[in-house]
Amino acid sequence: MSAHIDSVKTYALVFAGLIFLTVATTYVATVDLGPFSVVVALGIAVCKMLLVALFFMHIRHSTKLTKLVVLGGLLWLGILLTLTMSDILTRGALGVPGR
Amino acid sequence: MITAAVQEREHYLNASYGIKSWLLTKDHKRIGLLYLATITLFFFLGGAFATLIRIELLTPQGGLVSSETYNKLFTMHGVAMVFFFLIPSIPASLGNFFLPMMIGARDLAFPRINLLSWYLLVIGGLFSLFAMLAGGVDTGWTFYTPYSTTYSNTWVIATALGIFVAGFSSILTGLNFIVTVHTMRAPGMTWFRLPLFVWANYATALIQVLGTPVLAVTIVLLFCERVFHIGIFDPVLGGDPVLFQHLFWFYSHPAVYIMVLPAMGVVSELISTFSRKPIFGYRIVACSSLAIAVLGFLVWGHHLFVSTQSVYAGMVFSFLSYFVAIPSAIKVFNWTATLYKGSISYATPMLYAFGFIGLFTIGGLTGLFVACLGIDVHVTDTYFVVAHFHYIMVGGTIMAYMGGLHYWWPKMTGRMYPEAWAKLSALVIFLGFNLTFFPQFILGYLGMPRRYHVYPEEFQILHVLSTAGASVLAVGYAIPMMYFIWSLRYGKLAPANPWGATGLEWQTASPPPAHNFEETPVVTHEAYDYSTVIGEVIEVG
Ligand code: HEM
Ligand SMILES: [Cu+2]
Numbered sequence: 287m288s289a290h291i292d293s294v295k296t297y298a299l300v301f302a303g304l305i306f307l308t309v310a311t312t313y314v315a316t317v318d319l320g321p322f323s324v325v326v327a328l329g330i331a332v333c334k335m336l337l338v339a340l341f342f343m344h345i346r347h348s349t350k351l352t353k354l355v356v357l358g359g360l361l362w363l364g365i366l367l368t369l370t371m372s373d374i375l376t377r378g379a380l381g382v383p384g385r
Numbered sequence: 386m387i388t389a390a391v392q393e394r395e396h397y398l399n400a401s402y403g404i405k406s407w408l409l410t411k412d413h414k415r416i417g418l419l420y421l422a423t424i425t426l427f428f429f430l431g432g433a434f435a436t437l438i439r440i441e442l443l444t445p446q447g448g449l450v451s452s453e454t455y456n457k458l459f460t461m462h463g464v465a466m467v468f469f470f471l472i473p474s475i476p477a478s479l480g481n482f483f484l485p486m487m488i489g490a491r492d493l494a495f496p497r498i499n500l501l502s503w504y505l506l507v508i509g510g511l512f513s514l515f516a517m518l519a520g521g522v523d524t525g526w527t528f529y530t531p532y533s534t535t536y537s538n539t540w541v542i543a544t545a546l547g548i549f550v551a552g553f554s555s556i557l558t559g560l561n562f563i564v565t566v567h568t569m570r571a572p573g574m575t576w577f578r579l580p581l582f583v584w585a586n587y588a589t590a591l592i593q594v595l596g597t598p599v600l601a602v603t604i605v606l607l608f609c610e611r612v613f614h615i616g617i618f619d620p621v622l623g624g625d626p627v628l629f630q631h632l633f634w635f636y637s638h639p640a641v642y643i644m645v646l647p648a649m650g651v652v653s654e655l656i657s658t659f660s661r662k663p664i665f666g667y668r669i670v671a672c673s674s675l676a677i678a679v680l681g682f683l684v685w686g687h688h689l690f691v692s693t694q695s696v697y698a699g700m701v702f703s704f705l706s707y708f709v710a711i712p713s714a715i716k717v718f719n720w721t722a723t724l725y726k727g728s729i730s731y732a733t734p735m736l737y738a739f740g741f742i743g744l745f746t747i748g749g750l751t752g753l754f755v756a757c758l759g760i761d762v763h764v765t766d767t768y769f770v771v772a773h774f775h776y777i778m779v780g781g782t783i784m785a786y787m788g789g790l791h792y793w794w795p796k797m798t799g800r801m802y803p804e805a806w807a808k809l810s811a812l813v814i815f816l817g818f819n820l821t822f823f824p825q826f827i828l829g830y831l832g833m834p835r836r837y838h839v840y841p842e843e844f845q846i847l848h849v850l851s852t853a854g855a856s857v858l859a860v861g862y863a864i865p866m867m868y869f870i871w872s873l874r875y876g877k878l879a880p881a882n883p884w885g886a887t888g889l890e891w892q893t894a895s896p897p898p899a900h901n902f903e904e905t906p907v908v909t910h911e912a913y914d915y916s917t918v919i920g921e922v923i924e925v926g
Contacts, residue, residue, distance in 0.1 A: 351567075362595045365682055370631045373686065373698035380696050 292341065300341045307334050396799070400899040411496035412899060417482030418797070419503050424470050424478060425866075427510060431465035434458050436859065439852040447839035455838040456523035463526025464517065468548050469510045471778055472640060475647035476593075477506070477558055479789050480586045482797060484562060486890035486897065487580045489571025489906040494564040498557050505554035513547025516540045525836060527637070530618040530629040534610055542608055549604045552597045555643070559593030562586055571889070573908035580888050580912050581657075581670055585650025588674035592639045592646075592681065600636035603629065627692050634685035642681040644778055645745075646674055648785035649716055652738045655788050656720045658886040659735035660727025663913035665719045673712035680709040690761045699758055706756035713749050717742060732884070733807040737788025740815050744780025748773060751826070766836075769829025775822045787814070787865065794869065795883050799896040800876030806868050814861035820854025885918050 311330050319326060340346045345356055397414045407415060438458050441449045450458065485493055493499050516522065520540030524532040533541045566579070566587050579587075607629075609615045616622025618629045657664050664670055686694060686702030694702075720742055729735070751773040755761045764770060795801050824847040829835075833844050840848070882891040887910075893902050910917050 358595070362682065366599065366632075366635055369683065369686065369698070369701070370628070370635075372701055373627070373631065373689070373694045374625070376695040376697040377693070 296341065300337050303337055304334055307337075394894065395898065396894065396896040397899045398799075398896055409500070411492070411500055413485050413493050413496065413499060414482050414797075414897065414901075416499050416503055417478050417480075420473060420477040420481060420506070423503070423507060423510070424473055427465050427469040430514075431462055431470055432859065432862070434462035434465065435855065438462060439855040441838050442840075442848045443845075443852050445840050445842045445845050445848075450838070452838065453521075453523060456525075456836070457517070457521040459836055460522050460525055461517045464513060464522070464544065464548070466778075467526055467640075467644075468551055469506070469513070471644045471782060472551075472555055473506055473558075474644070474782065475651060475786050475789065476562070476586055476589055476643075477502075477554075479651065479786075479793060480562065480582075480647060481558070483793060483890050484583055484586055485565060485569065486893070486901050487583050487888050488566065488569060488574050489889045489902065489908065490565065490569035491900050491902070493561045494569055495561050499561055502554040502557035502561070505557070506551050509547040509549070509551030509554065511547075512550065513544045516543035516547060527633060528607070528629075529633075530607070530626045533607060533629075534619055542611055545604045545607060549601055552601050552604075555593050556597045559590035559597075562590035563594065566590075571906050571908055575908075577668060577671070578908055578910075578912050579671070581653035581664060581667070581674075582647075582650035584671040585646045585653070585674045588678040589643050589646045591675075591678050592643050596636045596639040596643075596682070599632060600640075603632040603636070606632070627689065627694060630689050630692055630694075631685070634688045635682070638685040638688065639678075639681045641774070641777070642677055644782050646677060648741065648782040649674070651785040651789040651792075652720060652741050653716075654886075654888070655734045655738035655785075655792055656723050657913045658792070658884050659732055659738070660724050660729045661885070661915050662723055662727045663911070663915075665722035665725075666715075667912065670716055670719050673715045676712040677709065680705070680712065684709055684756075687756050687761070690758060691765050703756055703758050707753065710749060710753055710756075713745075717746055717749075731808075733802075733804060733811055734788040734792035734884075736808060736811040736815075737784050737791065740811070740818075741781055741784040741788065744776050744784060744818070748776030748781055751776065764829055766834055767829035768825040768833045768835055771835050772822050772825035772829060775825070780818055780822070784814075784818075787811070790865075790869075792884070793890075794872070795879030796890060796895045796897065798873055798876070799879050800872045801879050801883065802865075802872045802876060803868050806864060810861050810864035810868075813857060813864070817854050817857030817859075817861045821851050821858050822854070824848075824850045824854075882918065885915075887913050887915060887918055 307330050311327060314323065314326050314330070317323075339356065345353060397412055407419065410416060410419075437450070438455075441447065441455060441458075447455070481493070481499065485491065517540070520538055520543070522537075522540050522544045524537060524541060528541065528545060533545075566583060570579075606617050610617045610619060610622070610624065614622060616624040618624040618626050620626065653664050653670060684702055684706040686698055687706045689702075690699050720738075751769070755764060755770060755773055791802060791807055828844055828847045828851075831844065833840055833847075879895045881893065881895050883895075884891070889902075889906050889908070890897075892906060
């Protein structure tokens with residue numbers, strides 16, 4: 287455990303950043319970007335997640351073990367997405383007999 | 386008089402009295418017993434549903450209950466047994482009690498959270514039970530969409546909510562175990578000196594923490610779809626029903642390892658103690674638990690072979706499923722190798738361990754049958770699959786659970802159980818189990834589907850055999866229930882180390898003092914070093 291504490295200014299900046307990104311999400315939702323709507327929305331969400339995790343949850347100053355736990359969680363999310371998409375993206379790859 | 390002397394000694398059971406001292410306890414040992422009582426109730430409840438199912442299947446006409454009721458019966462059986470008995474079973478009862486003792490700690494890292502997790506299980510259990518009895522749920526324990534959405538009555542969400550709450554109980558137990566193993570080991574207790582039961586529970590805890598949240602998310606998504614009509618699983622709303630199966634099995638395949646890994650840990654302890662040898666290839670066996678925990682997350686698609694999952698994904702998942710059999714096989718081979726030239730004694734716990742090895746092997750090997758794409762198309766959703774997982778969950782996990790219960794009963798209660806009765810019931814359970822479930826392999830292979838109560842007449846003989854076996858099995862479970870209760874009062878007083886075992890839990894009195902050890906143990910030996918207990922063996926009979 288490190289006793290490092292960020293200054294109030296940092297927290298205020300991160301907070302402002304989060305609010306800005308929320309506004310951005312709301313705005314982007316009204317613009318038609320085609321398939322990129324989802325990409326942009328998820329991209330913004332990832333940025334917000336990183337801000338919260340690194341600053342508010344103090345991962346930036348945490349021990350290696352804590353960082354490992356975070357990475358483990360992300361890796362497992364990756365497993366969930368990758369293997370599920372391995373089905374969803376390849377459903378049409380083989381023709382269905384009789385159709 | 387010995388009795389008087391022992392009764393005067395202070396231990397965790399007589400350190401304080403009254404219902405409050407139990408319901409507000411932070412002692413991991415008492416919480417372990419609370420769990421034991423709770424899961425025993427659910428076990429007998431699930432058993433009652435199973436009895437009704439088996440009676441119904443005696444005749445091919447399906448005359449006893451209506452189809453709707455039959456659907457509800459197997460759903461309630463599955464929900465009670467999986468979520469409220471098997472998942473908490475070994476970790477929350479035996480693990481809670483012994484994991485801290487085995488690493489030389491006074492308690493778990495978070496005693497209050499431990500108590501909270503018991504309350505969550507009770508609340509979740511009561512909630513699901515109420516929902517199932519009040520309205521009934523007919524989806525099967527798997528809650529597949531669209532049964533659980535478009536075609537269901539409204540009690541699905543309530544039942545699932547109970548499971549959601551119980552899931553947090555499981556997460557908290559896992560979290561507690563992980564932190565405890567990392568931070569509370571006694572001096573000298575290095576990672577590779579941990580008993581294998583601890584390794585197994587540690588690996589299980591990783592699965593609980595990494596997998597259970599996905600179940601929670603899935604239930605929330607189900608909720609969102611039913612209540613807010615957000616399209617997630619329903620094609621009409623733009624969703625994908627197979628996505629539910631992906632999310633559900635991402636948790637539930639690893640969950641089958643939540644059920645069986647702790648059982649493997651128990652068996653490692655039993656095999657070592659009753660052959661008086663360290664487990665052959667200790668490190669490999671320890672690491673195989675971690676390997677199972679990781680690989681277990683990569684195979685869930687083998688439940689989706691006929692669900693319109695793509696052929697490509699099916700091949701990937703089939704291939705990966707064969708991988709997870711490797712660490713399981715390593716364990717079986719290493720236990721067998723441990724027996725070689727061991728000084729084997731056939732005490733009751735060891736009989737259960739033998740039962741586990743044989744039955745788990747059959748369950749595991751038939752797992753490979755159903756992981757094979759071609760064969761699975763034939764046997765999926767038949768009694769073959771039912772037999773497969775009962776061989777693992779009942780023949781494996783419950784065998785080990787019973788073995789562990791007998792093994793540690795003297796430590797938990799300070800009393801011995803009656804050995805002759807125990808041996809008899811172990812035998813009855815083994816025979817009854819095989820008579821119940823072996824015919825189901827044949828039934829399934831011949832084409833008897835699961836979850837139907839009307840069936841062609843030629844299947845009747847096999848169903849009658851199975852029901853007969855279930856009756857024998859029920860007797861086998863009832864006997865221990867009775868003599869365990871009997872032993873609390875009339876059992877012989879147990880010495881500190883009745884089996885001459887090496888674990889730290891045996892180096893303190895039976896029952897243990899409230900703080901487990903009079904002074905913190907210092908570990909100077911590898912696990913299972915029997916040179917440390919020579920001369921300590923006390924005959925029991
Ligand atoms: C040794 C590795 C294992 C393999 C390769 C394996 C493979 C499979 C496969 C392919 C199925 C799906 C069959 C079908 O629905 O057509 C299945 C079902 C099942 N297995 Fe296993 N299995 C293994 C171990 C286990 C273990 C250890 C457990 C429990 C502790 C277990 C419990 C289950 C359950 C509960 C089901 C059926 C679930 C349901 O549809 O209700 N399996 N297994
Ligand atoms: Cu599976």
